[in-house]
Amino acid sequence: MNAGPEWYESKPVAAVGDLGTDGEWVECELSTDQVDVYRAVTGASNTDRDDGLPQGALPMLARLAYLAGHRAPPGGVLTRLEWSNHAPPPADGRMLARSEVVDDAERRGRRRVVVGVELADRERAPVAFLAWHLLWPEGMA
């Protein structure tokens, strides 16, 4: 976990060119303590895999992966999320993520960016794919 709002403000603001992992798989994981926080906030009811990672946590991991240490630009808007599952996430919460910008175009006067994120287990067996549709704020790179 991190050091709070001041630490957040110190992170660089993402430009479209910063999004993604350049085709590389990067490691990501949620610890048991983090899964407990997830459950406390969402009230997750999927008790049949109590010691595993809830499927609902995957967007959170995917977003962390595509932002790659940056913070989202102020004024950006998430308009749509497309999500395809392949298999349950590994019980230990240790995964791989690979992301790239799959569309970046101006339509109806707004810059629209789509970021695709693949999530896999540590042997690269697919877990899920998520496509984030973003309205990029005006004036931001």
Add this chain to the structure above:
Amino acid sequence: MTLRIERTLTDEMMHRWAELTSDYNPLHVDSEYASSTRFERPIVFATITVAMVADALEAALGDRWTYGGRLDVRFVAPVYVGDTFAVSCTTDGRSKCSIEVESAGVQPLVAEVEPGAPSGSEELS
């Protein structure tokens, strides 16, 4: 069968989520900042609302969500901190599922669901 979950999403929850996700976007955790935006007050992280939709799907569909299930969510209105967010998932027991979402009398997101294949039968690529 219809499964319904609902939860009042509080300021404390936003701060816990911010710590969990390393995302202290003030739009979600700072009332003063949020009052200066078009939203006028803090809004809930989208990753919380979509997580609750996914949790409902996991509870209602089981393996037909986790193996090959698809979800398409369009975010059409904000969910405000302090509001109760409710997800209703209706299934016909096999192949169809519909999601209804409501918060403070509005529909903040539109979700379409396509259940996956029966348990464990999807051929993984």
